[in-house]
Amino acid sequence: MPKLWCFLSTITFFQLCTFTFSRLELVPTPPLPILPLPSYAQLKWQQRELIMFLHFGVNTFTDSEWGTGHENPAIFNPVGLNANQWLSTAADAGISLVILTAKHHDGFCLWPSKYTDHSVERSPWKNGHGDVVQELVNAAKPLGVDVGLYLSPWDRHDQRYGHEIAYNQYYLAQLQELLNRYGSVREIWFDGSKGKNAPNMSYYFTDWFSMVKELQSSINIFSDEGPDVRWVGNEKGFARSTCWSTINRTSLSIGNASIEDYLNNGDPKGTDWLPAECDVSIRQGWFWHKSQTPKRLSQLLEIYYNSVGRNCVLLLNVPPNSTGLISEVDVQRLREFRRAIDKIFSTNLAEKCSVKVSSQRGGKGGGFGPENVLDSDHLWTYWAPRDDDKEGHWIEIRGTGTDGGLRFNVIRIQEAIGLGQRIKRHDIYVDGKRVANGTTVGYKRLHRLEEGVIHGKIVKIRIEESKGLPLISSIGLHFDPFWHPNPNGQRPQ
Numbered sequence: 001m002p003k004l005w006c007f008l009s010t011i012t013f014f015q016l017c018t019f020t021f022s023r024l025e026l027v028p029t030p031p032l033p034i035l036p037l038p039s040y041a042q043l044k045w046q047q048r049e050l051i052m053f054l055h056f057g058v059n060t061f062t063d064s065e066w067g068t069g070h071e072n073p074a075i076f077n078p079v080g081l082n083a084n085q086w087l088s089t090a091a092d093a094g095i096s097l098v099i100l101t102a103k104h105h106d107g108f109c110l111w112p113s114k115y116t117d118h119s120v121e122r123s124p125w126k127n128g129h130g131d132v133v134q135e136l137v138n139a140a141k142p143l144g145v146d147v148g149l150y151l152s153p154w155d156r157h158d159q160r161y162g163h164e165i166a167y168n169q170y171y172l173a174q175l176q177e178l179l180n181r182y183g184s185v186r187e188i189w190f191d192g193s194k195g196k197n198a199p200n201m202s203y204y205f206t207d208w209f210s211m212v213k214e215l216q217s218s219i220n221i222f223s224d225e226g227p228d229v230r231w232v233g234n235e236k237g238f239a240r241s242t243c244w245s246t247i248n249r250t251s252l253s254i255g256n257a258s259i260e261d262y263l264n265n266g267d268p269k270g271t272d273w274l275p276a277e278c279d280v281s282i283r284q285g286w287f288w289h290k291s292q293t294p295k296r297l298s299q300l301l302e303i304y305y306n307s308v309g310r311n312c313v314l315l316l317n318v319p320p321n322s323t324g325l326i327s328e329v330d331v332q333r334l335r336e337f338r339r340a341i342d343k344i345f346s347t348n349l350a351e352k353c354s355v356k357v358s359s360q361r362g363g364k365g366g367g368f369g370p371e372n373v374l375d376s377d378h379l380w381t382y383w384a385p386r387d388d389d390k391e392g393h394w395i396e397i398r399g400t401g402t403d404g405g406l407r408f409n410v411i412r413i414q415e416a417i418g419l420g421q422r423i424k425r426h427d428i429y430v431d432g433k434r435v436a437n438g439t440t441v442g443y444k445r446l447h448r449l450e451e452g453v454i455h456g457k458i459v460k461i462r463i464e465e466s467k468g469l470p471l472i473s474s475i476g477l478h479f480d481p482f483w484h485p486n487p488n489g490q491r492p493q
C-alpha cells in the first residue's frame with residue numbers, strides 16, 4: 001500500500017507541475033527589446049522633459065556674454081542673492097533639475113576652490129565667505145529639485161591653460177572638488193566652446209568622464225559625444241522632425257561643427273543610446289542683460305513643441321540678475337509657460353473614447369491591449385501588436401459622444417522606449433483624411449496641427465515603418481487654445 005500511495009503521489013505531482021507550466025505558458029511575454037536601450041538614469045532624465053540652466057557669474061556684472069578672464073573679482077557682489085527664489089521659481093514651473101555655471105569661460109569660480117584665487121573668495125560678496133554652489137544645493141534639497149553643474153573647459157584666466165598636462169590636472173582637481181563636496185549631482189555639462197585665438201591644447205575628456213563616473217555613478221554626462229546625453233546641435237531649442245535617441249558615439253567629437261546635423265538627427269542604426277538635449281535661453285543672451293526681455297509665450301511654446309515634442313529634453317536658461325535674483329518679468333513668464341503647458345495637456349480627450357487596434361499581442365486580456373495607451377504609465381505599459389501581424393499596424397480612437405465628435409488641435413504619441421526606439425514613419429488620419437505625418441516618435445511626439453482645430457469622430461494612427469514591432473505607450477488628443485495658425489501657413493508672430 002505505501003508503494004502504491006507513493007506512485008500515485010508522484011503521478012499527481014507531475015500532473016500538477018504540467019498543469020502549472022501549461023498555465024504559465026499561456027501568459028504572453030513582452031517582445032524582445034530593440035537595442036540599444038536607455039540606462040535607468042537616462043530614463044529618469046527623459047521624463048523630466050523641462051530642466052533649467054542658470055548662467056551666473058562676473059559676466060552678469062559686465063554686460064557681456066564671454067568674459068576676458070581679466071575681470072576683478074571685486075565686481076562680483078550680488079547683494080540680494082537668494083537661491084531659494086531661484087529654486088522656488090524652478091519648482092513652480094514644474095522643473096526638477098537646475099544646472100548652474102559653476103565656472104564659465106572667464107575662469108571665475110562660484111565656489112571657494114582651493115586651486116585658484118579667482119573665485120567668490122576674493123569678492124566682496126559675504127566678505128569673501130560666500131559659496132553660490134552650496135547655496136544652490138541647500139535651496140534645492142527641501143524642494144526636491146536636483147542639481148547639475150557646468151564647469152567650462154575653456155578658461156581664459158588660469159595661467160595653466162595652454163599647458164596640457166598642468167591644465168588637465170587643474171581641471172580634474174576642480175571636478176573632484178565639486179563632485180565630492182556638494183552631494184548628489186544629477187547632470188554635469190561639458191562643451192567645446194573656445195575662442196578662435198585660444199591656445200591650442202587637448203582636453204582629456206576620457207579621463208574627465210572616467211573620474212566623474214567614479215565619483216558619482218548615477219550622474220548623466222552631457223557633451224557633444226555624451227556618453228549619456230548629447231547636444232542637439234544648435235542653441236535655438238529646436239530638434240529636427242526626425243530625432244533618434246540612438247547614434248554612433250565613434251562618429252562624434254566635442255567641438256566639431258561638422259557633426260551638428262548628425263547630432264540633430266541621431267542615427268536609426270546607432271549602437272549607442274544617447275538622447276538629445278535642446279538648450280536655449282529665455283532671453284536673447286545666456287547671461288542677464290538689463291536691456292533684454294524674455295521671449296513671448298508663443299515663442300516658448302514653439303520651442304516646447306520642437307524639443308520635448310520631438311523626443312528631446314528642453315534645457316531652458318533663466319539667468320539671475322546682478323542683484324542675485326531671477327528678474328520678476330522672467331518669473332512671471334515661466335509661470336505663464338507652465339500654466340499654458342498644464343492647460344493644454346491636463347485634459348486628454350482620448351480617455352473618453354473607445355480604442356481599436358490592428359491586432360493585440362496575446363489576445364484580449366493578454367496585458368498588451370489598447371487600454372494601455374490611455375493609462376498614466378507612459379513607459380512600461382503599452383500596446384503591442386501580434387508578432388505575425390504583417391498587414392500594417394494601426395490604432396484607432398473613436399469618439400463615443402453624440403455632440404458632433406472630438407475637437408482638438410494637438411495629437412500626442414509616445415513609445416515604450418524602455419524596450420528601444422522603433423517607429424520610423426507614421427501617418428495620422430481624422431475621419432479618413434490625413435492631417436499629420438512624421439518619422440520618429442521616441443519618448444514623445446507632439447503634432448500641433450497646421451490647419452488648426454479639427455472636429456472629427458475617428459482618429460487613426462498608422463505605423464507605416466518601424467524597427468521590429470511598434471510599442472505605443474500613450475496617446476493623447478489635446479486642445480491648445482494658444483495655437484492660432486495663419487491661413488497662409490505662416491507661424492504666428
